[in-house]
Amino acid sequence: MTRRLLISYLSLAIVVLAMLEVPLGFINARNEKERLTSKVERDAVAIASLAESTIEGERPSNRPAIRSLARSYAADTGGRVVITDRAGIALVDTAPPSPGRRSFATRPEFRAALSGDVATGTRSSSTLGYDLLYVAVPVSSGGNVLGAVRVTYPTSELDRRVRNYWIALAGIAVVVLAVATLIGLSFARWIRRPLEGLEEAAADAGAGDLSARAPVPDAPPELRRLALEFNDMVARVEGLVSVQQSFVADASHELRTPLTALRLRLENLERHVDESGNVGLEAASAEVDRLSALVEELLALARADAGTAPAESVDLACEAAGRVETWRPVAGSVRIELEANGIAAARVGRDRITQVLDNLLSNAVRHAPGSSVVTVRVARRGHQVELRVVDHGPGLTDEQKARAFDRFWRGGSGGGGSGLGLAIARRLVEVDGGTIELRDTAGGGLEAVVRVPAA
Template structure:
């Protein structure tokens, strides 16, 4: 932003300088040439009058000395011709005395009492010249003709020097304007940069460097003050929400445990017809306990910061598949782990185990006997410069699957499918998403080929850690939260 403001400022200054200096330089060059031409014409006319007077008194022999004296004084070359156009003297020695010049246009015009002023170019080494030809006397009694020729190189040097002075002045003004513009741009953009840093800090959860409200333009000061108030209010609301979830989860654990014990103590004293109601109440109590544990885990995820570390995904997949095989055998469901090799991935400690546990628990609940659940690890190449290579964990079941709308809502807290017939809490997939994002990854639900659901967990490679942003999201997971909440 500073660069853009400075460029716009300098562009305006440069436009003003060009609009002022270029016309001035052109006007100066033209006025200097016009002034020089008038001076040369007046000098030639004065010389022509003197030559006419000399010729009227028969002093033609004085003309060469008179021409040479004028040439030394003005720096011009002088040629004098009589009334027939015969050359009488030439200080440049280009024309022989006695040569007829009446055929030359300027001499012919002067013999008819017309003055001629014009420029012409000589060979490249000689440059450009100004020629002035005037009559001595008046028509029809033109006594003589005088031609003076001036080199324009000194005039052009003077004009060129003026252009250089104008350019130097313009550059000086431009440099001064650059310093002023840079200072102004910095004064404007510094509060904006402070706001940008504060916004990034707010996105990470806490503002450690609030924007100053006493620097910069009034509009930005008011914006900084408004942002600070909004961020403070938002942080307070977030902290209140997180504290509420954490406190409620902690406070509910003890009464829920006591309530379960009391219900179990009723069992010997209940009639057989009430046993079903007791079992239902115990089941709902168990679901409520898992929900509280899930809320507690999510609260810890949101309140704790920890750095992601390299983890061996293949080893974790093999370990969890072996543990869950006993549960799967009870439901006559196979767990298939295709052979594969993946590079170490980034994950917070203990996250991969919980991610796989939750996804396997969900898959088992919807898997019919005789079906299979596949745990596949696949490495994907980079897709352009913005998408680095990733490792994908696919948990594929052969259940009824989900519609696109259901897959989109499945990560909402407490959401459950309308046709769900299990006692899930609706916190399993939100916990999976938090754990995955804590390591810089992402999780999605996709339709599996042939039916069922494909839960895809994308994780970053640990080798690229030095190229990634430092992670501020992570988890401190209690072992008690390794339950099996449903989606």
């Protein structure tokens, strides 16, 4: 990732640099050349106007003056000055390759100048072995061309300046690329470090260490969020696994008790089969009943945890009345009266709310004293529907109320249950986005309060 980030950073910098610096370099080279050409042209014109009187009167007495002017100019600037007469014969040459009078009449720049034009350009001099910038201007008086002045410059100085400019541009590019590399590297490290932490934590968690957490450092916000989400997820999985583990431990413990009892009873039965076989058989079948009830409830709990059936609009009053009807014979056998009242519809799973009602009614009927009334009340409260199962039994202390929803927890007056009813009820209510709590009934007893979303 570091390499890829660096490559993208650097290629972007290179493209931008090339787009800025290459045209800049070429523009500079052209400007330098234009500047030099126009300067040389100005000088040539100045020399030509000074030479005019010398050539015009053909006053050789003036020649040394113009010659020394040309020489000092050449010495100052490093150029070469050639002044010719109308015929192209050199009158002044500051750097003659060979002594004697030379004719420049055949040179194209002199031909142009002698016919009244200004000629500029560069050419490579085969005699000198390097490139030259030349400017040739006519020496004229009143429209008559009297001769020509040519100033030549070696372009080496110009080339050096242009080259230096290119070197400066390259230097800037190198600095920019170095800075881009540094920024890219530190940026990559900023991103990579939390990713490495996350990877390590994921590997640990994958290997079974659910206490592994990714560090949440000063990283980009997206990565911080990712690390937090990951930690959250592992924490949730850890919680789930520990719940599962304790559930399995509790369940096997709870199953072992009736199984042991059953085995003892069966052994007993074998021994006393001749004397009182009947009694042993009854007790054994009671244990089997308890065992199957327990397994039934464990299955219900597992289903509640899976809880997938969608919620629908359920008339709770109608549902409560139905469950009360079902429980009436059981309650009647211990002289408990059942009532249901109120009206409201809720958004819940029908089977789930039925099971919740059954569990609460079972508790109420189990704990209410004879000749008392157990009431199911349904009422709408804002966006929720409240379902209360009220009894006038012994009730529970605050401490017991807090524990009553734990799996397999049974109070002192347990009454033969397996301690799963309320745990299951809470799971089912939560699936529908509701809550359940236990409260004291005014005048003694317990009421279970279920709140679920109204339809």
